[in-house]
Amino acid sequence: MRFAICSLNHRVAPLINHTKEIIVVSKVQKKDISIKEIEMASCNALEILKVLKDNKVKTLICGGIKEEYSQLLEKNNIKIIENVIGDIGDVIKMYLHKNIHSNNTKRVRIAK
Amino acid sequence: MHSILIKVDRYRYKMDDVFLYLELLNNITMGIFAVNLDMEIVFFNSEAEKITGFTKDEAMGQRCYEIFRTELCYKNCYLKKAIKEKKKFTHVRNTILNKNNKEIPVDITVSPLYDIKGKIRGGFESFIDNSLYVQLEKELYKNYSFEDVIAKDEKMVNLMHTLLRISQTDIPVIITGETGVGKDVFASAIHNRSNRHDKPFIKVNCAALPVSLIESELFGYKKGAFTDAKTDKLGRFQEANGGTILLDEISDLPIELQAKLLQVLDEKEFYPLGSKKPIKVDVRIISTTNKNLKDLIKNRLFREDLYYRLNGIEFEIPPLRERRSDIPLLIEHFLDIFSKTYNKTVQRVDSNVLKALLNHDFPGNVRELKHIIEFGVAVSDNNEITYESLPIDFRKKTESKNNIKDSYIKASNSYEKEQILNILESNDWDIGKTAQILNIHRTTLWRKMKKYGLFNTHVA
Ligand SMILES: Nc1ncnc2c1ncn2[C@@H]1O[C@H](COP(=O)(O)OP(=O)(O)OP(=O)(O)O)[C@@H](O)[C@H]1O
Ligand SMILES: [Mg+2]
Numbered sequence: 001m002r003f004a005i006c007s008l009n010h011r012v013a014p015l016i017n018h019t020k021e022i023i024v025v026s027k028v029q030k031k032d033i034s035i036k037e038i039e040m041a042s043c044n045a046l047e048i049l050k051v052l053k054d055n056k057v058k059t060l061i062c063g064g065i066k067e068e069y070s071q072l073l074e075k076n077n078i079k080i081i082e083n084v085i086g087d088i089g090d091v092i093k094m095y096l097h098k099n100i101h102s103n104n105t106k107r108v109r110i111a112k
Numbered sequence: 113m114h115s116i117l118i119k120v121d122r123y124r125y126k127m128d129d130v131f132l133y134l135e136l137l138n139n140i141t142m143g144i145f146a147v148n149l150d151m152e153i154v155f156f157n158s159e160a161e162k163i164t165g166f167t168k169d170e171a172m173g174q175r176c177y178e179i180f181r182t183e184l185c186y187k188n189c190y191l192k193k194a195i196k197e198k199k200k201f202t203h204v205r206n207t208i209l210n211k212n213n214k215e216i217p218v219d220i221t222v223s224p225l226y227d228i229k230g231k232i233r234g235g236f237e238s239f240i241d242n243s244l245y246v247q248l249e250k251e252l253y254k255n256y257s258f259e260d261v262i263a264k265d266e267k268m269v270n271l272m273h274t275l276l277r278i279s280q281t282d283i284p285v286i287i288t289g290e291t292g293v294g295k296d297v298f299a300s301a302i303h304n305r306s307n308r309h310d311k312p313f314i315k316v317n318c319a320a321l322p323v324s325l326i327e328s329e330l331f332g333y334k335k336g337a338f339t340d341a342k343t344d345k346l347g348r349f350q351e352a353n354g355g356t357i358l359l360d361e362i363s364d365l366p367i368e369l370q371a372k373l374l375q376v377l378d379e380k381e382f383y384p385l386g387s388k389k390p391i392k393v394d395v396r397i398i399s400t401t402n403k404n405l406k407d408l409i410k411n412r413l414f415r416e417d418l419y420y421r422l423n424g425i426e427f428e429i430p431p432l433r434e435r436r437s438d439i440p441l442l443i444e445h446f447l448d449i450f451s452k453t454y455n456k457t458v459q460r461v462d463s464n465v466l467k468a469l470l471n472h473d474f475p476g477n478v479r480e481l482k483h484i485i486e487f488g489v490a491v492s493d494n495n496e497i498t499y500e501s502l503p504i505d506f507r508k509k510t511e512s513k514n515n516i517k518d519s520y521i522k523a524s525n526s527y528e529k530e531q532i533l534n535i536l537e538s539n540d541w542d543i544g545k546t547a548q549i550l551n552i553h554r555t556t557l558w559r560k561m562k563k564y565g566l567f568n569t570h571v572a
Binding site: 011014015018063064065066067070071072075082083085 | 174177178179181183185186209211213214215264266269273
């Protein structure tokens with residue numbers, strides 16, 4: 001399992017276009033979790049997409065996401081989990097424990 | 113809850129009064145919220161729920177910038193400023209990103225919040241949805257930004273991406289497409305996204321001007337150039353200096369003037385009528401036409417050399433009937449606009465209307481759809497447009513078409529395939545919804561999808 005989070009000051013960036021770091025989380029086995037922090041000099045949609053592609057990430061957790069970003073990412077088969085609010089550590093824990101659900105729709109909306 | 117009390121007076125409140133105030137704030141048609149000194153939301157009224165899309169439960173306790181998500185939150189938060197400077201700021205314009213990730217322009221007023229003892233406890237913000245005002249303002253100045261091009265069809269999204277790339281450059285653009293497809297909207301979007309956006313955007317309709325006037329309109333004249341020329345007149349090219357000029361219906365530009373335009377393009381200068389001194393200009397040219405310029409070239413009605421100079425990049429906006437997945441989105445957009453214009457709350461079209469619209473061929477493209485929705489909103493008296501409230505000539509057209517539609521569909525498998533695909537795509541591949549729109553059973557839809565090999569390839 002691998003996913004990424006758009007982060008700003010150790011919390012999910014409220015607006016994706018203000019992402020400072022992209023946190024890539026990979027879980028190989030039960031306890032074997034690696035976390036990579038990628039600093040973003042600027043974060044237009046193409047740059048975010050490039051980082052996700054380079055790191056083979058297919059799921060992105062973010063806060064608010066403007067249309068021009070979601071369109072590009074979805075077109076490239078990135079699953080977006082949007083409107084997430086919170087501390088990066090908590091969000092990672094929650095996602096790993098499947099407390100952030102994705103139903104069948106491509107986009108999942110949750111808050112908190 | 114005590115921290116949210118407003119300093120109405122310095123006397124103690126009875127508990128009943130507190131509830132009265134809260135009830136009052138809750139029912140006011142203005143978004144209101146309050147934060148403590150950590151910028152955590154401690155009050156959030158019903159209108160705030162409506163405008164942001166977040167419920168009170170979701171918002172309470174969160175930091176306000178994680179709910180409102182505005183660009184100002186990062187640069188210059190007025191609420192923070194109000195608290196720090198103990199000052200009130202009124203009518204600040206801002207844009208929030210609501211829970212559906214749609215940008216909503218708002219007009220905000222902020223003030224510090226004191227407790228009964230006069231100690232500062234946080235801040236207080238009231239805000240109203242300013243979409244109507246901003247929309248009207250835009251209509252007034254006829255300025256469309258890139259975001260105003262509403263589309264989700266893949267062909268259109270690709271166009272938008274191209275547009276985004278080329279808008280920063282100065283290359284001349286030709287936009288073609290049938291009437292009403294949105295050539296003007298795209299042209300404004302290119303200008304608004306360019307580095308010239310704060311310079312003039314001048315539109316000249318080459319078809320609307322009599323041939324005898326076009327030259328002076330475009331290039332201006334010197335006093336005395338002809339009998340009526342009592343003073344100098346600036347041409348549109350000069351007015352557009354530094355900005356962008358839109359030559360609408362370029363195909364109607366008389367052949368004699370095409371040579372002069374070519375000169376402007378080649379030398380970035382021209383001579384106003386009756387002038388011996390050339391004028392230098394720096395303009396970006398966007399031309400639009402709904403005719404086929406190559407045909408005109410063949411018939412020697414349009415200069416080939418000019419065509420190649422105007423054509424840094426040419427793109428065609430597809431007719432609406434070839435991108436039906438945009439129809440529901442545009443309907444929603446126009447419902448929004450006209451509900452506000454007519455002060456109504458029309459939120460949807462009923463399924464018969466949707467079906468009729470999805471099947472219509474729209475010779476007048478988006479403009480035609482816009483007029484239909486405007487009419488529907490204007491005459492409807494509840495929150496839904498019914499078939500009966502559509503313009504009569506549109507109803508006549510669809511009814512006569514419906515009689516032959518069945519046989520038409522059978523005759524044309526590719527039409528049916530395209531139609532199903534469009535509706536599926538515009539409904540996120542929701543089989544139930546699509547079957548409902550097509551008015552067929554789910555299993556029939558499955559069978560047809562299998563027959564045409566339609567599968568959703570976008571889901572991981
Ligand atoms: N993609 C779109 N999103 C939102 N509104 C649109 C879109 N396309 C067109 N419109 C609306 O439809 C109307 C017609 O668009 P526009 O004037 O740009 O068409 P045009 O191609 O220039 O037509 P013509 O050839 O007749 O000049 C306008 O009111 C515009 O606001
Ligand atoms: Mg036009």
